[in-house]
Amino acid sequence: MIDLQGYGPRLLEGALVTLEVAVLSLLLALTLGLLTASAKLSRHWLFHRIATLYTTLIRGVPDLVLMMLLFFGGQIGVNMITDWLYYEFDVDIFININEFIAGVVTIGFIFGAYMGETFRGAFLAVDSGQLEAGRAYGMSNRLIFRRIQFPQMMRHALPGLGNNWMVLLKTTALVSVIGLSDMVRIAAEATKATHEPFLFMIPVAVVYLLIASVSEWIVARLQKHYNVGFGEADEWNN
Amino acid sequence: MEQLNAWFTELLSDNAIFTANTLGYYLDGLGSTVRLVFLSLVIGLVLAVPLAIARGSRRKWIKWPIFFYTYVFRGTPLLIQLYLIYYGVVFIEGIQDTFLWAILKDAFYPALIAFTLNTAAYTTEIFHGAIKATPRGEIEAARAYGMSRALMMRRIIMPSAFRRALPAYGNEVIFMLHASAIASVVTIMDLTGAARFVYARFYAPFDAFLFVAAIYLCLTFAILYLFRYLEKKLLAHLKPLNG
Numbered sequence: 001m002i003d004l005q006g007y008g009p010r011l012l013e014g015a016l017v018t019l020e021v022a023v024l025s026l027l028l029a030l031t032l033g034l035l036t037a038s039a040k041l042s043r044h045w046l047f048h049r050i051a052t053l054y055t056t057l058i059r060g061v062p063d064l065v066l067m068m069l070l071f072f073g074g075q076i077g078v079n080m081i082t083d084w085l086y087y088e089f090d091v092d093i094f095i096n097i098n099e100f101i102a103g104v105v106t107i108g109f110i111f112g113a114y115m116g117e118t119f120r121g122a123f124l125a126v127d128s129g130q131l132e133a134g135r136a137y138g139m140s141n142r143l144i145f146r147r148i149q150f151p152q153m154m155r156h157a158l159p160g161l162g163n164n165w166m167v168l169l170k171t172t173a174l175v176s177v178i179g180l181s182d183m184v185r186i187a188a189e190a191t192k193a194t195h196e197p198f199l200f201m202i203p204v205a206v207v208y209l210l211i212a213s214v215s216e217w218i219v220a221r222l223q224k225h226y227n228v229g230f231g232e233a234d235e236w237n238n
Numbered sequence: 239m240e241q242l243n244a245w246f247t248e249l250l251s252d253n254a255i256f257t258a259n260t261l262g263y264y265l266d267g268l269g270s271t272v273r274l275v276f277l278s279l280v281i282g283l284v285l286a287v288p289l290a291i292a293r294g295s296r297r298k299w300i301k302w303p304i305f306f307y308t309y310v311f312r313g314t315p316l317l318i319q320l321y322l323i324y325y326g327v328v329f330i331e332g333i334q335d336t337f338l339w340a341i342l343k344d345a346f347y348p349a350l351i352a353f354t355l356n357t358a359a360y361t362t363e364i365f366h367g368a369i370k371a372t373p374r375g376e377i378e379a380a381r382a383y384g385m386s387r388a389l390m391m392r393r394i395i396m397p398s399a400f401r402r403a404l405p406a407y408g409n410e411v412i413f414m415l416h417a418s419a420i421a422s423v424v425t426i427m428d429l430t431g432a433a434r435f436v437y438a439r440f441y442a443p444f445d446a447f448l449f450v451a452a453i454y455l456c457l458t459f460a461i462l463y464l465f466r467y468l469e470k471k472l473l474a475h476l477k478p479l480n481g
Binding site for chain 1: 310315321322420434451455458
């Protein structure tokens with residue numbers, strides 16, 4: 001067994017932090033993605049404009065720059081708002097922007113833009129006759145979404161969502177730069193202390209590969225679930 | 239020109255942060271970023287083409303090592319690859335006595351190596367996919383003409399594969415530009431490094447980072463339009479007639 005020179009438990013904690021950041025920002029990204037997609041598909045021009053501006057701006061700027069902007073600037077911005085609330089309305093609140101929040105919010109916002117594009121394409125791929133059929137059955141809009149639109153949309157969205165998740169997972173490594181103790185940061189600290197880069201970096205890389213492989217398997221399972229009724233035809237496209 | 243200069247000086251005169259001095263940092267940073275991204279993309283492309291062809295080989299001992307390489311480099315964060323190479327080169331036995339050390343002790347070259355290996359892995363997979371998507375009829379036609387494998391590769395498969403790969407490769411170029419921001423982590427003064435420096439000096443996060451974000455945005459759009467133009471030129475035959 002490899003000797004991690006006492007850094008083993010801390011690396012494990014770091015791996016948990018990585019997973020937490022990844023899963024929480026995935027949830028935020030999925031929510032924002034659905035919102036963006038529906039805003040882009042809505043007939044109201046204002047929603048459309050806002051969503052387009054959001055996806056264009058976010059996808060044009062490096063994730064690290066956005067993360068630093070939020071981490072270093074976020075506290076000042078939040079303080080300005082809470083100060084204003086205090087002077088105007090005498091409401092005394094304090095919001096602390098720490099590395100964890102800054103990381104999750106930034107990654108969630110960035111991938112919300114990518115997810116939005118994926119969802120938009122997938123919604124467009126659902127045959128409109130299906131929705132009309134639902135309406136003809138007297139289903140409410142919400143029921144149509146839940147029973148017809150969403151399950152069929154997921155079939156088209158899953159490959160894209162899976163890809164986005166893989167990229168998101170790797171992007172979580174950036175939170176180490178703003179000071180969150182994920183496994184990359186702990187490995188970097190251990191490297192600087194012991195001068196053994198390979199000993200710490202390679203296990204971390206292996207953990208990333210492991211998470212990626214497990215998620216690949218999960219995505220494949222989900223794909224099977226949402227592909228029910230479409231046979232093997234779709235596998236030719238992958 | 240005189241007028242422009244005067245106008246520029248006046249514009250900057252009552253701005254504490256964006257003085258000619260700090261703008262110089264950003265300019266140097268722009269130079270570093272462009273150099274780093276451009277060099278790694280060019281070298282990565284040169285590496286990726288033969289790798290992509292070999293990746294489609296029927297021989298397992300050729301195919302599997304390349305697959306392993308692309309799998310590892312695409313499956314792990316670029317930051318880890320950068321750390322491994324940046325901290326790792328020092329520990330190669332006896333490297334500090336060779337001429338290589340003069341090159342490698344500068345952070346620029348380890349970063350260049352990491353970025354090159356990373357983009358080569360992604361580009362290999364992009365080209366491999368494009369080669370695999372060659373219509374079977376084209377290959378059969380080439381064979382019917384009695385072309386050798388090399389000639390078929392050169393005249394039939396590669397030209398059309400390059401075109402098919404173009405949109406995905408454009409994305410990879412933009413991805414590389416954005417990924418290059420992490421070069422600032424290993425002390426390189428690239429665009430992000432300049433922004434971090436200006437932030438630390440003036441404690442002005444919004445000015446420092448929004449300005450650099452705007453520069454990146456301009457670069458991204460420039461790349462986007464370049465590739466759109468290339469696609470329009472090279473993929474004209476794929477456009478629908480009344481498009």
